[in-house]
Amino acid sequence: MVFQYISVLLAVPVFWDRFGLFVIVAAGAVIAILLCKGLKNSAAEDPLVKLFRPRFNQRSGTGDAELKPNPVRRYASCHCLDAQYEPDEVEDEGAGEHGLRPEWQELLFHTEVQETDSHAWNSLEAYIAKVREEGSDELNPMVGIGSEKWEQIVTLPKSIGTLKSVKVLSLHGGHLVRIPPAIGDMTNLEEFDPYTSRCLHWFPYEITRCERLTRSRVSTRCLYGNYKYRPPFPRLPQIPTALAPATCSVCGGLFSQKKTHQAWISLRVATDVLPLLVHACSEKCIESLPKPAFGYAQRPHFGGLHLEQPPADLRQPR
Ligand SMILES: [Zn+2]
Numbered sequence: 678m679v680f681q682y683i684s685v686l687l688a689v690p691v692f693w694d695r696f697g698l699f700v701i702v703a704a705g706a707v708i709a710i711l712l713c714k715g716l717k718n719s720a721a722e723d724p725l726v727k728l729f730r731p732r733f734n735q736r737s738g739t740g741d742a743e744l745k746p747n748p749v750r751r752y753a754s755c756h757c758l759d760a761q762y763e764p765d766e767v768e769d770e771g772a773g774e775h776g777l778r779p780e781w782q783e784l785l786f787h788t789e790v791q792e793t794d795s796h797a798w799n800s801l802e803a804y805i806a807k808v809r810e811e812g813s814d815e816l817n818p819m820v821g822i823g824s825e826k827w828e829q830i831v832t833l834p835k836s837i838g839t840l841k842s843v844k845v846l847s848l849h850g851g852h853l854v855r856i857p858p859a860i861g862d863m864t865n866l867e868e869f870d871p872y873t874s875r876c877l878h879w880f881p882y883e884i885t886r887c888e889r890l891t892r893s894r895v896s897t898r899c900l901y902g903n904y905k906y907r908p909p910f911p912r913l914p915q916i917p918t919a920l921a922p923a924t925c926s927v928c929g930g931l932f933s934q935k936k937t938h939q940a941w942i943s944l945r946v947a948t949d950v951l952p953l954l955v956h957a958c959s960e961k962c963i964e965s966l967p968k969p970a971f972g973y974a975q976r977p978h979f980g981g982l983h984l985e986q987p988p989a990d991l992r993q994p995r
C-alpha cells in the first residue's frame with residue numbers, strides 16, 4: 678500500500694519539480710551507507726586479509742603496484758589444531774559441532790605420501806633443475822609449475838639443497854605438510870615465505886644452517902606451540918621414514934648407532950620463532966642445542982599433551 682502510494686507520487690511531474698533534488702541526494706546517501714557497511718563486514722569476516730594480504734610474489738623490494746593476489750584455487754586446511762580455536766573460528770563444516778571446542782588429543786604428524794611419479798612432482802623437479810641451471814635467485818613453485826600442480830605437492834624434493842643461487846624461497850598457498858632437511862643446504866637463502874601453507878606445523882632444525890636467512894613470513898597460528906594459543910607438539914619419538922634425515926641435524930655426522938634422538942626446540946629463525954624438529958646422533962648433540970627463544974619451553978623437549986608451556990601471548994618485551 679505504502680509502496681503504491683510512493684510510486685504514484687514519483688510518477689507525478691509536480692513531485693519531481695519540488696522534491697527531485699532531495700530524492701536524488703537521499704538515495705545517494707543511502708547507497709553510500711550501504712557500501713560502507715558492506716566493506717566493513719567483508720574486512721571483519723577475514724581478519725587475515727586485513728592483517729596480511731596473502732601474496733605469492735611479495736619478495737622484499739616488490740612495489741605495491743606489482744603485487745598480485747594468489748592464483749590459488751583452494752588453500753590447504755587440516756584439523757590438527759582445531760582445539761585451539763573457538764568453534765565459530767573453525768572454517769570447515771563438521772568441526773566444532775554442537776558449539777563445543779574439541780578436546781586436545783595427542784597430535785600425530787601428517788602422513789601424506791608424495792606421489793613421485795606424478796606430473797606435478799616431475800614438473801617441480803624440472804623447475805628446480807631450471808632454476809639451478811639459470812642461476813636464478815628465486816624459487817617460487819606457484820609461478821614455476823602453476824597452482825593446479827602446486828596443490829598436489831606435500832613435500833619438496835631433496836634437490837632443493839642444490840640451489841645455491843636461490844635467495845628467495847616462496848611457498849605461498851602450498852599444500853606442504855613437511856619440508857626436507859635439505860633446506861639447510863640452501864646456503865644463500867635470505868628470504869623464506871611459506872605464508873598460507875597452513876598444514877606446515879613445524880620445520881626441520883637444519884633450516885638454522887641457512888645463515889643468511891633474515892626475512893620470513895610464516896602463518897604462525899598454524900605452528901605447534903605458537904605463542905597465541907600454545908597448542909601441543911606431537912609426542913616424540915615418531916620417526917616415519919619420510920622424516921628421518923641421513924645425517925645428524927646438529928653435527929652433520931652419520932648416525933652410527935641405531936638410535937636416533939628426536940627433540941623439539943623453538944628458535945628464532947629470521948623474523949619468526951619456529952618449532953624445529955631435531956634428529957640427533959647422540960644425547961651430546963641434543964645437549965649442545967642453543968637456548969630456546971624467550972617465551973617458549975626453555976629446553977629441548979619431547980612434546981606430548983602434558984608438556985608445560987608458558988602462558989599464551991607471553992612475548993619478548995620490546
Ligand atoms: Zn595439520
Ligand SMILES: [Zn+2]
Pocket residue numbers: 925926927928929930957958959962
Ligand atoms: Zn650429532
